[in-house]
Amino acid sequence: MRIALLGCGVVGTEIVRLLRANAGDLAARVGEPLELVGIAVRRPERVRDLDIDSALFTADAAGLVARDDVDLVIEVVGGIEPARDWLLAALRAGKPVVTANKALLASDGAALHDAAAAAGTDLYYEAAVGGAIPLIRPLRESLAGDRVRRVLGIVNGTTNFVLTRMDETGASFTEALAEAGALGYAEADPSADIDGYDAAAKAAIMAQLAFHTRVTIDDVYRVGIGDVTAADIAGAREMGCTVKALAVAERSADTDGISVRVHPAMIPRAHPLAGVREAFNAVFVEAEAAGQLMFYGQGAGGAPTASAVLGDVVAVARNRIAGRRGPGESSYAALPVLPMGRTVTKYHVNLDVTDKTGVLATVAGAFARHDVSIRSVRQDGRGDDASLVLVTHAAPDAALSATVEELRGLAGVRAVSGVMRVEGGEP
Amino acid sequence: MRIALLGCGVVGTEIVRLLRANAGDLAARVGEPLELVGIAVRRPERVRDLDIDSALFTADAAGLVARDDVDLVIEVVGGIEPARDWLLAALRAGKPVVTANKALLASDGAALHDAAAAAGTDLYYEAAVGGAIPLIRPLRESLAGDRVRRVLGIVNGTTNFVLTRMDETGASFTEALAEAGALGYAEADPSADIDGYDAAAKAAIMAQLAFHTRVTIDDVYRVGIGDVTAADIAGAREMGCTVKALAVAERSADTDGISVRVHPAMIPRAHPLAGVREAFNAVFVEAEAAGQLMFYGQGAGGAPTASAVLGDVVAVARNRIAGRRGPGESSYAALPVLPMGRTVTKYHVNLDVTDKTGVLATVAGAFARHDVSIRSVRQDGRGDDASLVLVTHAAPDAALSATVEELRGLAGVRAVSGVMRVEGGEP
Structure with a gap:
């Protein structure tokens, strides 16, 4: 099973490391060895420190995807273009794709899913939401016999860190964000996290799976946490609540529509999500028969994200060897998204x-x-x-x-x- | 897709209800309707209250499994025999099996897995551990690219209820067990729960999946909670700990063996498992790359267990229609179980x-x-x-x-x- 890796930043480097460190286990689990045959990066000449054969690197991602000796494509570049073109080319050539690209899936997942279905190949993306926390597979498979009512998620580590600090130390938003930056929990430009874009993409992906309905990021109502004040946090405390940035995907009780949104909200301190601190992520699912479920773990970082990617790689490699395909997109319900x-x-x-x-x-x-x-x-x-x-x-x-x-x-x-x-x- | 149901108690009744209530959704997700063609119970003449066509009932489970018009078998009878014979017959005939039978899987799972592999069909058992909490699928698939270090589970609702009450109210073991019985959280004969047999079966199943090694209930070291005293609980509290009945499956750091055990243990109150109260279940997983994960929910009950069964039914029905098979047993590592x-x-x-x-x-x-x-x-x-x-x-x-x-x-x-x-x- 010959693998092309697109992107070699924090996550990609960890994927390379795990492919090597766990080579024996991975081969036993898949049924044949996993061989990394190429790594596409923007500037191959800049990749030095890595203990990786430099002959693997190329700047020509499209060419790498098209190579006859590539069986499976991993994408950890992120962003819409050019990742979209590369993945569509891979899928159209019948090559299964494992991606962590939430922005692409939330903006144009339909094109990718359609290409995968037309070619009869796999599109897996466990790493796109919640890092290593298994969420996609439980929503797509474990709950396939049930009816999901609501998904409440803490799916952005930066905002959860900021709100945890505001709650526990009385810090202002600005102070807490500065601390998050100093500790590496916030990027230099934190707006994608603070303004809720990252969480909105994840909400769209979770809503699609939970409700068997195509949902894009444009369907998601979005409010960031920039206006949350110390007074809001204190007010929540007086109510026995805490403030969390939540991604909510919910089936309306009276209409047959769904609501998908991202905004700060008060939740009771006794709620299992209230105890999710700092940069941890958790998703709370309510289903008719299953009742209340929660999935908790590290929602980001190189190693956790690489773990999720490699779990998917094992699954799609097994499928490819067996000449079969895993579960594809399910969008039969086509429920309206309520304003x-x-x-x-x-x-x-x-x-x-x-x-x-x-x-x-x-x-x-x-x-x-x-x-x-x-x-x-x-x-x-x-x-x-x-x-x-x-x-x-x-x-x-x-x-x-x-x-x-x-x-x-x-x-x-x-x-x-x-x-x-x-x-x-x-x- | 024609289904035989073996057993129609609390879980079986709920399966029948969900098959009917969610018929449209299930058909859309599978690709064709799911039809219940027979229900085996010990005394068909006793089944009255149910709003189910009485012609479906039979006392002849073996005959039902063998019928030509049965494509898929669900087993929720429990116990080793005669369930074992029925499931072996189904698998040998190439009929996929979905079962919640932890005792059978933990005592003779190897025979079932071998039969499934020989016939090229599916054996799914998400409901055997943790009710509706997705655990089997995450361990078997999501973490397939990682190395699991340790699994710590609260997998028995009765004992967790008893220990929660002892911790929160200062009740003695006997008082707390009596309360659990009065509230329906303990059976008339609670020994399988209190003495740890139920948790030991689940520990064996989780260890097998986490470490790719055959593990039976006989490999599991087991201590019940019957000797836990109010003084133990108070002592734990002084240490900033609480007492939980834990199922532990752990890879030894220095040898290449694994340890699988069930016993009461003190855990720090800051540990995510410490907050799992009353009859809830949770499993905490530590993996090399993924870090710490936790899965939480209702570990028992008719509806949650039926949800897990039907999730598996959708998966194996899809597989059968596509002429493929899901991931089978993985026991290549064959690690020794340490005394x-x-x-x-x-x-x-x-x-x-x-x-x-x-x-x-x-x-x-x-x-x-x-x-x-x-x-x-x-x-x-x-x-x-x-x-x-x-x-x-x-x-x-x-x-x-x-x-x-x-x-x-x-x-x-x-x-x-x-x-x-x-x-x-x-x-």
Whole structure:
């Protein structure tokens, strides 16, 4: 089984190391040796430190993919182009592909899946979500006899590290992000993580598998964690909650649509996801028959990602030797993705109000006008001012956000000092 | 795809319900409808309440398995015989088998695997360990490119419920077991759970998958939780630990053997397994590249177990339609299973001693004579008596237990009031 590797950064280097260190085990598990026949990198002349035969390196990825002596292609370059062209060429030539490329899968996975199906070959991508945590295989296979209701994931290590620090040390967002950068948990430009793009791509991939429906990153509602304040974290704490950046894929209870979104949310401290600290990832799945499941581990890093890639390599190599194909894309359900306004959520709202008779009645009236039911309210007086903390029952997001808009202009309301969605409770 | 179901108790009934409720989804996922053509039960005339066509029921399981119109066999009867004969007959006839039968797999799985391989058909058993928690597939496939170091599992809901209650309420073992029985978490005869037989079967199955080595329940060292006392729990708490009934499958660091065992152990409260409460199950996996992973969920019950069975049914039905076979048994490594005496563990030892000069030196001498290094010691005086709490560094279990034997006869030692292994820390 002759393998081409596209990309040789942190993950690629670890793949090369594992292919060598575990060569005997891998050969026994696959049924024949795995041989690395070429590695495509942008600047082969720059690759020096690695203890790898320099003759393997090439700058011509397309040529490497097309070589007759390549049976299987691993891609860890990332990004849409040129990875997309290389992988389409591999699949069209009937060569199975193992990729960690979440951005490509979330933007144009359909083209890859179609090419794999047309050629009767495999497209595996366990490493695209949650590093080494098995998620794709459980969603695609283990839960194939069940109906998934909801997937709640902490799928970005950078944002979870930042929010964990804010929660545990009282740090501000800026301080916590600086610490994440210093410790190597945040990139020099952290915007793909902080603004939720990374998590949105993973949410699209998980939603597709959970609901047998094509979902792209453009279908995903997205709010980053840049506006989360120390006051939000403190407010969550008072509610017995913590703030997490969640990727949510959910089947609507009353319509036959799904909701896919990424945003900060309060979850109860007793929820299993609340204990997922620092850069760890975890995905919590609720299915009709299986009940509640959680998958936990290191969501990133060279070695964990390489482990996931090689698990897939063993599977597709076995398939290729046996002349068969693993499970392909499943998108028969084709459920509509609901706009965020129609998605049912709950809000936690913190108001600064004047401490005068009638303010609560005014505020409650705004909720009632939008048909939003209040679950709990707490008022704390502070001289002339008071703070009012309200938690709603579930309501369409459009009604909730319209309520908040109305509150901003209400006499007696000095400021809406905090608004956050609440997840992880009973529907 | 025509299915025979052997057994129609709590799990079987739920399988029938899901086959009907999810019929459209299952057909779309498999590629053709799943049709239940027969259900074998011991006394068909007793099955009344179920909303199932009575013509499906038969007492002749062997005859049902042999029928020409049966393509796939599900077994949820449990026990060794006659299930073994039925499943061997099915596999020999080339009919794929999905089973939840941990006892059979752990005692004579080799015969089933050999029959499946000889006939080129599938033997799937995700439901045998951890109910709906995907464990078999991640160990068998997702980690196939990695080297597993250790598997630590809470795989028995009854014992975890009992130990959770002892920890959280200070209840005695007897009180906690009575509560488990009253709430339906313990069977009328709870000995298979309390004495560790159920967990030992699951440990054997997990060890086989993790280490590519045939392991039977007879290879598993086993201690139940019947002797765990409230004092043990309190002692664990003082150490920042909790007591869990663990299934451990571990690769020895210095020899090329594996250790497979089931026993109560102290684990640090900060360990992810420590937070697994009541009847929930979780399995913690440490692999060289993947790092630490945890899988969590409901480990038993009709619906979760049926979910796991149906996930397997979808997979083997797809395979059968495509004329292929999923991954089979992997036992190439054939590592030796070490006897418990050669397994390296750590002990927590609690002694009642006379409070006289020289007692600590005498006790420390006993440890030294067996070449066991002491990690920490704490002495609390109480009038003429004192308690001495020692935690060891890792040492061969035989040396540790010989040390404890010597302590029992030592002048100045009134009693060895508690001995428990410690897991979940650094090696």
